[in-house]
Structure formats: C-alpha cells, structure tokens
Amino acid sequence: MAGGDPVVADPLSCEPALLVNPTRREPVPPAVLEASRAFAASSVPDLVPLADDVEASREVERLRAWNDSGQQPTRIGVLRRLGTPIEARERAAQSPRRMTASDPRVASLPLESGGRLVAARVRVPAAFGVRLRLAEVRVPIGTRFWVFGSDPAKAIGFGIELIGPDESIWTPSVHRTDSVTVVAMLPAEVDRPGTAGDRGWGFSIRELLQTLHPTARSSHETLQQQPLAGCERGSMCFTDATFPSIESAEKATALLTFFLEGVGEAQCSGILLNDTPEGVKPYLLTSRQCIPNQYSASSLEAYFDMVEDKCNGLPPFLDEVPRVNGSSLLASGAASDYSFLLLSGHPSGSHVYKGWSASISSTVAGTALHTLSNPEPQWSFLYSQATVVSSIPTCTGYPLPAYPSPGFVWSRGTIGVPAAGGAPAMNSAGAVVGHFSGYCSTGSSDPCNYSSVYQMNGAFATTYQGIKQWLSPTVTSPPVADFSFSPSSPKAGQSxxxxxxxxxxxxxWGWNFGDSTASGLQNPTHTYSSPGTYPVTLVAYNSAGSNSITKQVVVQAATAPPTIQSFTANPTAVAPGGTTTLSWTSTGGTSASIDQGVGSVPTSGSKLITPVIGATYTLTVTGPGGSATASVTIQAASGGTCSPDATTLCLGPSGRFKVQATYKDYNGNTGSGKAQKLTDDSGYFYFFTSTNVELVAKFVSFCNGSSGNWAIYASGLTDVEVTFKVTDTKNGMYKEYKNPLGNRFCTIGDGPFPCP
Structure with missing residues (x-):
C-alpha cells in the first residue's frame, strides 16, 4: 500500500494490569482541627430525624417501592433541603476572627501562611451517611476542602476537581455522625481587595443527601453490618475452582454511589479497565442507567475492596476502604447501556485494571459469565454466574428491550443473581465481556431457583465501538485545542x-477561566461576578501530548435597571368625578405603563385622568437592565359641609349627608329636584309640582361606636330619568344612583358610609 496511510487494526482484547498506589493519608492541617472548635455548641439540628419528617418519610416509602419493583439503579438515600440555607463566604480584608453573618453554623479564621479558612457545620441527628451539596462554589485555584463528622482528625480532603457542570460540589460521604463540617482553605489571593467580586469567596449549602438502608424498617438512620441471607453467597465463599479470576475481580470491582436527578442517592457497581498503551489510567465501566450525565459523574463515590471478612461474614464499613470521589463522563450509549468514566484518581492500595475482550465470539451461547456486584442489605461483593443463551422464554421483570438485541447478551442464571446495575460480566479468563443491565424471570416462587432468571448484559463488543479511542488510541500527535463561548458579549453575573x-x-481537558478558577470538564459553564477582560485558557490532552489556546473574554458591567426619579399626582385628593394629573420622570427605560386602565405611557411625561377614588396607581418602567416601579394613591377630597337649600337635603347627624337629585323627562326637559325635609334623617324631592312627590330618601344608622355603617334607603314614584347623588361631607365619599328614562324607579338600599 505504497503512498497510503498505514492501516491500524483495532485490538479486540487487552490483558489486565496491576497498579500499586501506596496508601498516603493526607495529613489534616492544624487549621482544620482548630476550625472544629470555632463552632458554638448547639442542640438545635438543621434537620429533624427522617422518621419525624413527613415529606422525607414519604420519599423513603417511594424509595422502598422503587427497590421492591426491581428497578435499577438501587436507591439508597434521599435528598433533603435545609430550612435555612447556609452562606459560607469570605471577602478580602475581613477582621482577624469572626462568625460570618452572625450564623452560628459558619466560621471564618485567618491562616498563618496567608489566606483564610471558611467553614460551615450542618447538624443531622443520627445519620448513617451524609453528603453535602456545596452550591455556587467560587474559590481560587489552590483551594483545598476538608469534610468530617464528629472527629476532625479523620477529615477527608478534596479539591476543585469535584466541581460539576452546575458549579457545585458533592462532598465525600461522612458516616455515623450527628453533624457534618466542611472547611475551605482559601489561598493568600483572597486577601487582595476586589478579587472576590460581589458574592465573595466560598459556597452555599441548601441541600444534602442522607444515606439510609432501603430495607430498614425499625430505624431510618441506623444500618448495622449484616451477613448475606438465604442462598446468596459473597465472593469469599468461592475459590478459583469456580472462577479462576475471582481474586483479581475483587481488586477491580467498585461499589458506586452517586446523585441521580429525580431519584436521590443511588448505588451501582463498576469495574476498572486497562488500556492498551503504556501507562494505566483510572478508566471505569458501568451502566448508563446509573451514570447518565456529567452531573451524576461529578457526584460519584467509588469504593474498593468491598470484601467480607470471611464466607458469610461481615462487610467492611464504607469509611474503612479506599475510595475515589469524582469522575469525568467520557462516553455513554444506549445501544449497550454503558457509561465510560475517568476517575479523578487511582484508588489507594493494590488494584487490578481488568483486561477485556471486544470479540463477538467471546459471548457465544454456552459461555459462562461471572459477575461481582454489591447487594442490599450489605455492601460486600456478591458472586453470581450465568450461561449465555441464544433465546429466552416469555418472562417478566425489569423493562427490557425485545430479544434479540445486538447491543446486549442474554444469559441464564446458574449461581446467584447480580444485585446492582453496571456489575461487570467476565468470562472464565477474567476478561470483561459485558456488564449487567437488567433481568426478567419466568415466575418461579423459589428465590433460589436461579435458572428461572434471565439476565441482560450490555455487550462489550458494542460498548467498545464508543470507547476505543481511550482503550486503543491510535493518535500519533497531540490535539489542537480550540473552543467557543456563548454569549459572545457576556455581562457580569451572566452564565x-x-x-x-x-x-x-x-x-x-483543563480550563483556566482567568479569575483564579478552573475546571476539568469538557464543556463547562462559568459566571464572572465582575466586569473585565479575562484570559481563558484551554489545555487539551491525549496520549501523544497536549496543546493549549487562550482567548480573551470581555465581560461588560451588568446593565443597571431603570430609575424613576419621581411619580406624583396633582392634586392627590380628588372630589368625586374630578380630575388629577399624573406626572413622572425616569431614566434607563425603554417602555412604561400605568395600571388601573391608564395603559402605555412615555418613560417620562404627564397625563390627565379621572381617577378611581382611593385607588393606587403604579408606574412600571422597563429597560435592558430590568424594571422599576413607583406608586401614588389618590385620596378622596373632603366633602366640606352641607348647606340646605331649595335643591339640597342635609340629612343625618349635623346634616352630614348631602343629598341631591336631577331629572330628565320624555320631552328632554332637565332640572333639579326640589328638596323638602321631613325629619333629621329623611326627606323627599318633587320635580314638577309641590304636590307631586317623586323621590323619598332616609338614612339609618347601623353604627356601634366607630364600627358599622350608615345606610341610605330611597324609593321613587316616577319613571323619568333620575340621578340621585349622595355625598358624605365627613370623608368626601360620593355615591351616585341612576334610574333610566322609562323605568319605574328601583328601590335603593345601600350601606357604604362608614361610622361614626
């Protein structure tokens, strides 16, 4: 093939690799120990026990129903929200020692080497396991976090490599504790004024994951170590006579816990995979239904060496085994239900990165498949074995694709049943050939009749096509880095x-956003709190090397909302039927409106209106930076005094109510009714002759001190058009009643006038 490119065949298999990563427990800084003493003793928890929380108890019942139905992944914890969120933030040049925002759950201390320590404590009584979600994390590069329960000497350190796509961090789990403390050690950069922006360096805490045991009935919070029950057997009950690679499988398989949107905390299994080039990377394979996106991948906790102390013995506690927090989701696919991850680091100790086979011939009918998974109600490895079949009978169980499906391999149980999604399926040589995705049963009532259970495994031959660039890379040169960002002209505070x-x-990938923050995601999001020009650098890596590119991101100042300088009414007190002029001035707006039926108006101007007495008029001015409002209330003008005359009755106490009437007859003649007083509270009107009474009116008191009201009763002996007008001279209140021409006068009974 002279003159052509060389043809590189994909290797269809890979041998396992052993990696020894010496256990080096990161020493806990003295400042972290000191931070634990900065909190005042408090007996008030942030959350009540699960059993006393109605909504959380409902979620626990939903969790149990999910697990009882056989759905994957197994749910192991619930999401709980703090009643009062915690803001743990630090701005430059603060006092030497203080309690931030007078919140006893937050503390701040200076560091001798420069910089500051910001800490927060959350009390959760009698919790088996707790993970805090640090939201809106804004910390400089070099910040180190620590989290611990009752003993700060056992604090677990972590860094910004755990930041997820939403700029939040799920802390490592803390087990068997009544409180969780998280500490951020901020470098000296935070001492420079103006570097933190408006919000300050630090984080918020609004919610947490509380781990519980799905089958626990007597207590939601307590999980005791328990041996496997019934006919299930852990991996310690089997030797290499059953599975020659069982010990190396124990050194490669991981218990996975993570946050899954809409589910809460969930559990699966996964396995470390070797890649063909020199230099082992912490690649891990699991199910897509477990880790569907980067949010779940960032929250991942991978526990290793989950082996019971003897056959049918006790599992180790989770805080006693190696763990790795955080990962990057490199690829996932529905065709074989896989997710392929790069862990944030290697587990400590001696572990095997399993070999694999992508050959279709590795899963022909009759092939024995061996699986290690992590069951409930304990965490240690359960061993199961199945035989690949060429067809399956009608069966029911977890929803599965129809058989045959090219991305999946079906097998029939012979020993045990896999208990967690993503559990590796290995051939007798120990090579990974698939992973557990679901099952169905022919309905046997015997739980130990494994031959009635058919297992669906994502075929590694299909999975390999989506991940071979990492397991079998053929690149010979570094990548060429490039990126884009949107929006192209961002403003401060905009994502x-x-x-x-x-x-x-x-x-x-490695990102530096130019404001002392960074990310390891492929496609991150970021928010700048202050305007300025920021040099953003992306470094792209592959097995042949790296390449970087820097682009300038110009962040504009956030547009200020409009300002209303004035909004007035002249006059502010208006008699019934009168008018007033609304006047206003504003800046920074593009449109404006006034409610109460006035409608759209210029951003500055005036308008004459006949107002609704007692109504509040609100001006709203809108612009690119938001909106602003101002209001004015129109009061009723004083009614003055009532002076009786030929057309006016003054009724009620001290002649308080001014009563008048006008008319219009069939010929279009108009006039005012002639008033005749009968008593202090009553009188009548005539329109044409003094002997022809047209309208009678009377006031009645329903007052009890200052409460109650005065009522007006009126009736007419006419069918001409009448306008009957009543003014309360004490408060200016005005009422008008009309009778149309040709209608017999309708009786009036109304009580709108307040006492006394």
Missing part, C-alpha cells in the same frame, strides 16, 4: 457556556 472544539481526539 457563560464554554464548548470544546478541539480536534485530534483529546481525552481530557
């Missing part, structure tokens, strides 16, 4: 989406 455009098959 930016960065999109990787690198070519050359990059496998990992």
């Amino acid at each position: 930016l989406a960065f999109t990787d455009l690198s070519t050359g098959s990059p496998t990992s």
Whole structure:
C-alpha cells in the first residue's frame, strides 16, 4: 500500500494490569482541627430525624417501592433541603476572627501562611451517611476542602476537581455522625481587595443527601453490618475452582454511589479497565442507567475492596476502604447501556485494571459469565454466574428491550443473581465481556431457583465501538485545542457556556477561566461576578501530548435597571368625578405603563385622568437592565359641609349627608329636584309640582361606636330619568344612583358610609 496511510487494526482484547498506589493519608492541617472548635455548641439540628419528617418519610416509602419493583439503579438515600440555607463566604480584608453573618453554623479564621479558612457545620441527628451539596462554589485555584463528622482528625480532603457542570460540589460521604463540617482553605489571593467580586469567596449549602438502608424498617438512620441471607453467597465463599479470576475481580470491582436527578442517592457497581498503551489510567465501566450525565459523574463515590471478612461474614464499613470521589463522563450509549468514566484518581492500595475482550465470539451461547456486584442489605461483593443463551422464554421483570438485541447478551442464571446495575460480566479468563443491565424471570416462587432468571448484559463488543479511542488510541500527535463561548458579549453575573472544539481526539481537558478558577470538564459553564477582560485558557490532552489556546473574554458591567426619579399626582385628593394629573420622570427605560386602565405611557411625561377614588396607581418602567416601579394613591377630597337649600337635603347627624337629585323627562326637559325635609334623617324631592312627590330618601344608622355603617334607603314614584347623588361631607365619599328614562324607579338600599 505504497503512498497510503498505514492501516491500524483495532485490538479486540487487552490483558489486565496491576497498579500499586501506596496508601498516603493526607495529613489534616492544624487549621482544620482548630476550625472544629470555632463552632458554638448547639442542640438545635438543621434537620429533624427522617422518621419525624413527613415529606422525607414519604420519599423513603417511594424509595422502598422503587427497590421492591426491581428497578435499577438501587436507591439508597434521599435528598433533603435545609430550612435555612447556609452562606459560607469570605471577602478580602475581613477582621482577624469572626462568625460570618452572625450564623452560628459558619466560621471564618485567618491562616498563618496567608489566606483564610471558611467553614460551615450542618447538624443531622443520627445519620448513617451524609453528603453535602456545596452550591455556587467560587474559590481560587489552590483551594483545598476538608469534610468530617464528629472527629476532625479523620477529615477527608478534596479539591476543585469535584466541581460539576452546575458549579457545585458533592462532598465525600461522612458516616455515623450527628453533624457534618466542611472547611475551605482559601489561598493568600483572597486577601487582595476586589478579587472576590460581589458574592465573595466560598459556597452555599441548601441541600444534602442522607444515606439510609432501603430495607430498614425499625430505624431510618441506623444500618448495622449484616451477613448475606438465604442462598446468596459473597465472593469469599468461592475459590478459583469456580472462577479462576475471582481474586483479581475483587481488586477491580467498585461499589458506586452517586446523585441521580429525580431519584436521590443511588448505588451501582463498576469495574476498572486497562488500556492498551503504556501507562494505566483510572478508566471505569458501568451502566448508563446509573451514570447518565456529567452531573451524576461529578457526584460519584467509588469504593474498593468491598470484601467480607470471611464466607458469610461481615462487610467492611464504607469509611474503612479506599475510595475515589469524582469522575469525568467520557462516553455513554444506549445501544449497550454503558457509561465510560475517568476517575479523578487511582484508588489507594493494590488494584487490578481488568483486561477485556471486544470479540463477538467471546459471548457465544454456552459461555459462562461471572459477575461481582454489591447487594442490599450489605455492601460486600456478591458472586453470581450465568450461561449465555441464544433465546429466552416469555418472562417478566425489569423493562427490557425485545430479544434479540445486538447491543446486549442474554444469559441464564446458574449461581446467584447480580444485585446492582453496571456489575461487570467476565468470562472464565477474567476478561470483561459485558456488564449487567437488567433481568426478567419466568415466575418461579423459589428465590433460589436461579435458572428461572434471565439476565441482560450490555455487550462489550458494542460498548467498545464508543470507547476505543481511550482503550486503543491510535493518535500519533497531540490535539489542537480550540473552543467557543456563548454569549459572545457576556455581562457580569451572566452564565457563560464554554464548548470544546478541539480536534485530534483529546481525552481530557483543563480550563483556566482567568479569575483564579478552573475546571476539568469538557464543556463547562462559568459566571464572572465582575466586569473585565479575562484570559481563558484551554489545555487539551491525549496520549501523544497536549496543546493549549487562550482567548480573551470581555465581560461588560451588568446593565443597571431603570430609575424613576419621581411619580406624583396633582392634586392627590380628588372630589368625586374630578380630575388629577399624573406626572413622572425616569431614566434607563425603554417602555412604561400605568395600571388601573391608564395603559402605555412615555418613560417620562404627564397625563390627565379621572381617577378611581382611593385607588393606587403604579408606574412600571422597563429597560435592558430590568424594571422599576413607583406608586401614588389618590385620596378622596373632603366633602366640606352641607348647606340646605331649595335643591339640597342635609340629612343625618349635623346634616352630614348631602343629598341631591336631577331629572330628565320624555320631552328632554332637565332640572333639579326640589328638596323638602321631613325629619333629621329623611326627606323627599318633587320635580314638577309641590304636590307631586317623586323621590323619598332616609338614612339609618347601623353604627356601634366607630364600627358599622350608615345606610341610605330611597324609593321613587316616577319613571323619568333620575340621578340621585349622595355625598358624605365627613370623608368626601360620593355615591351616585341612576334610574333610566322609562323605568319605574328601583328601590335603593345601600350601606357604604362608614361610622361614626
């Protein structure tokens, strides 16, 4: 093939690799120990026990129903929200020692080496396991976090590599505790004024995950170590006579816990995979139904060495085994239900990165498949075995695709049943050939009749096509880094989406946003709190090297909302039927409106209106930076005094109510009714002759001190058009009643006038 490119065949298999990562427990800084003493003793928890929380108890019942139905992944914890969120933030040049925002759950201390320590404590009584979600994390590069329960000497350290796509961090789990403390050690950069922006360096805490045991009935919070029950058997009950690679499988399989949107905390299994080039990377394979997106991948906790102390013995506690927090989702696919991850680091100790086979011939009918998974009600490895079949009978169970499906391999149980999604399926040589995705049963009532259970495994031959660029890379040169961001002209406080455009098959990415913050995601989001020009650098990596590019992101100042300088009414007190002029001035707006039926108006101007007496008029001015409002209330003008005359009755106490009437007859003649007083509270009107009474009126008191009201009663002996007018001279209240021409006068009974 002279003159052509060399043809590189994909390797269809890979041998396992052993990696020894010496256990080096990161020493806990003295400042973290000191931070634990900065909190005042408090007996008031942030959350009540699960059993006393109605909504959380309902969620526990939903969790149990989910698990009882056989759905994957197994749910192990519930999401709970704090009644009062915690803001743990620090701005430059603060006092030497203080309690932030007078919140006893937050503390701040200076560091001798420069910088500051910000800490927060959440009390959750009698919790088996707790993970805090640190939201809106804004910390400089070099910040180190620590989290611990009752003993700060056992604090677990972590860094910004755990920041997820939403700029939040799920802390490592803390077990068997009544409180959780998280500490952020901020470098000296935070001492420089103006570097933190408006919100300050730090984080918020609004919610947490509380781990519980799905089958626990007597207590939601307590999980005791328990041996496997019934006919299930842990991996310690089997030797290499059953599965020659069982010990190496124990050193490669991981218990996975993570946050899954809409589910809460969930549990699956996964396995470390070896890649063909030199240099082992912490690649891990699991099910897509477990880790569907980067949000779940960022929250991942991978526990290793989950082996019971003897056959049918006790499992180790989760805080006693190696764990890795955080991962990057490199690829996932529905065709074989897989997710392929790069862990944030290698587990400590000696572990095996399993070999694999992508050959279709590795899963022909009759092939024995061996699986390690993590069951309930304990965490240690359960061993199961099945035989690949060429067809399956009609069966029911977890929803599965119709058989046959090219992306899946079906097998029939012979020993045990896999208990967690993503559990590796290995051939007798120990090579990974698939992973557990679901099952169905022919309905046997015997739980130990494994031959009635058919298992669906994502075929590694299909999965390999989506992940071979990492397991069998053929690149010979570094990638070419490139990226874009949107919006192109951002403003302070606005979220930016960065999109990787690198070519050359990059496998990992490093971002520096130019404001002392960073990310390891492929396509992160970021928010700048202050205007300015920020040099953003992306470094793209593959097995042949790396390449970087820097672009300037110009962040504009956030547009200020409009300002209303004035909004007045002249006059502010108006007699019934009168008018007033609304006047206003504003800046920064593009449109304006006034309610109460006035409608759209200029952003500055005036308008003559006949107002609704007692109504509040609100001006709203809208512009690019938001909106502003101002209001004015129109009061009723004083009614003055009532002076009786030929057309006016003054009725009620001290002649308080001014009563008048006008008319219009069939010939179009108009006039005012002639008033005749009968008593202090009553009188009548005539229109044409003094002997022809047209309208009678009377006031009645329903007052009890200052409460109650005065009522007006009136009736007419006419069918001409009448306008009957009543003014309360004490408060200016005005009422008008009309009788149309040709209608017999309708009786009036109304009580709108307040006492006394």
